[in-house]
Structures are given as structure tokens and as C-alpha cells.
Amino acid sequence: MQTERHSHGAIATPLQPVPILTYHNIGIAPQSASHRGLYLDPGKFRLHLQVLAQLGYRGVSMEDGLPYLRGEKKSRVAIITFDDGYFDNLEFALPALRDFGFSATCYMVADRIGEYNAWDSELLGVRKPLMDLAGIREWIAAGMRIGSHSLSHPHLSRIERSQMRHEVVESKTELEQRVGVPVEHFCFPYGDHDDACLAATQSAGYVTAVTTRRGRVHSGQSLFALPRIGNSGKRSALLFQARTLLWGL
Numbered sequence: 077m078q079t080e081r082h083s084h085g086a087i088a089t090p091l092q093p094v095p096i097l098t099y100h101n102i103g104i105a106p107q108s109a110s111h112r113g114l115y116l117d118p119g120k121f122r123l124h125l126q127v128l129a130q131l132g133y134r135g136v137s138m139e140d141g142l143p144y145l146r147g148e149k150k151s152r153v154a155i156i157t158f159d160d161g162y163f164d165n166l167e168f169a170l171p172a173l174r175d176f177g178f179s180a181t182c183y184m185v186a187d188r189i190g191e192y193n194a195w196d197s198e199l200l201g202v203r204k205p206l207m208d209l210a211g212i213r214e215w216i217a218a219g220m221r222i223g224s225h226s227l228s229h230p231h232l233s234r235i236e237r238s239q240m241r242h243e244v245v246e247s248k249t250e251l252e253q254r255v256g257v258p259v260e261h262f263c264f265p266y267g268d269h270d271d272a273c274l275a276a277t278q279s280a281g282y283v284t285a286v287t288t289r290r291g292r293v294h295s296g297q298s299l300f301a302l303p304r305i306g307n308s309g310k311r312s313a314l315l316f317q318a319r320t321l322l323w324g325l
């Protein structure tokens with residue numbers, strides 16, 4: 077475990093590992109939907125934020141969390157991330173985040189803006205609306221941030237290398253041009269990646285890349301292939317607290 081040394085030589089408390097929380101849909105799962113764990117009830121999401129606040133944690137975006145990931149700053153922060161860019165994030169997560177004064181990063185699928193989850197809608201049995209450009213602008217105007225989740229949400233390690241690089245590079249360019257903000261954070265679709273994917277995100281100019289590997293981030297760890305903590309709607313708030321803050325699983 078890493079420690080910080082004050083100028084007078086005393087050993088300070090160990091650097092806190094930083095939890096990066098993953099969410100998908102904030103809403104009530106439709107009856108027809110399978111994989112219902114991808115949904116979190118809006119009330120439960122609010123409870124998660126309340127648990128964080130009560131324990132002295134601030135919920136932050138990847139941008140705001142970066143100094144803590146790098147070990148440059150030390151404080152109780154939890155990075156909040158949303159995958160895919162669902163419209164319900166705007167509807168239900170945003171008001172709760174604002175109430176607590178928290179920020180968050182939402183990873184957008186650049187070629188599916190304003191469309192639906194075409195990559196897994198058949199598997200899940202539900203078409204889930206994604207934020208359109210106006211929605212993304214509203215998200216950003218409220219102090220939230222965005223990252224890239226590729227162009228079309230493929231398994232990046234399974235497609236042609238040139239295509240993989242295209243997904244990584246062009247999604248950044250496209251989002252930056254259409255939305256008008258820097259896009260410096262990447263999220264691997266399905267968490268799927270290999271060394272070539274990691275290298276592609278780095279050379280494309282991203283600053284971080286997150287996966288679905290479980291755990292908290294310890295200072296000094298590589299900022300590419302960052303682990304996160306998933307949040308299934310099936311778990312209790314107490315379990316959320318223990319997993320996020322104690323176990324990192």
C-alpha cells in the first residue's frame with residue numbers, strides 16, 4: 077500500500093484507492109427486458125449518491141477525478157461513469173447528480189447518437205433510446221462530461237485491426253466535432269480489449285481508458301485498462317457501500 081510522507085517525515089495515511097462506478101440505464105426495467113441488472117431504479121441511484129455523500133465522498137467525472145487517479149491529489153472521490161449514453165441518464169441521473177453537486181462522465185457511441193442500442197437490442201429484447209445531440213448538449217451544460225465508447229460498439233479485439241483503430245480514432249474526432257468539447261476518455265465496449273486496443277487508445281490521444289475489469293484504482297496504476305465497479309440494480313445499498321468503499325469488487 078502506498079503512503080505519503082509529509083515534509084517533517086511523518087508517514088501520512090495511505091492514499092485512498094479510487095472507485096470508478098459503472099452505470100448503464102437509470103430507470104425501471106421494462107417487463108420484456110432481459111439482463112435487468114443493467115437497470116438501476118432512479119430511487120436506488122439517488123440512494124447510492126446519498127451513501128457516497130454521507131461517507132464524505134464526492135462524485136466526480138473522469139476529468140475531475142484524474143488528479144486523484146494520478147495520485148497528485150488525495151481526497152475521498154468516486155468517479156461516476158455511464159456507458160452507452162442512454163436518454164434515461166439525462167432524465168433520471170442528471171437531476172440526482174445536480175442535487176448532490178456531483179459530476180459524471182457518460183461514454184457515447186458516436187455513430188448511434190439519437191438512435192438506440194442496435195448492438196444488443198435483439199439480445200436484450202428492448203430498444204433503449206440514446207441521447208440525441210441536444211440531449212448531450214444539455215448533459216454538458218449541466219456540468220457533466222462525455223467520453224467515447226467507439227463508433228458502433230463492436231468487440232474491438234475481434235475486428236480487423238484497421239477497423240479497430242478507426243473506431244477508436246474517429247469516434248473521438250466525430251464527438252469533438254459534433255459536440256464541440258474535448259473527448260479524452262475512452263470506454264471499451266463490453267470491456268473487450270487487448271494490447272493493440274490499449275495502444276490504439278493511447279496513440280489516438282486519449283488520457284484514460286476504462287474496462288469492465290473489477291476493482292478500485294490504486295495510485296501509480298496505468299490509466300489505460302482501468303478497472304471499475306459495476307452496479308447491478310439487484311444489489312442493496314448496503315452492499316453498494318461495502319463493494320465501492322471497502323472491497324472494490
Ligand SMILES: [Zn+2]
Nearest residue numbers: 159160265266
Ligand atoms: Zn456499452
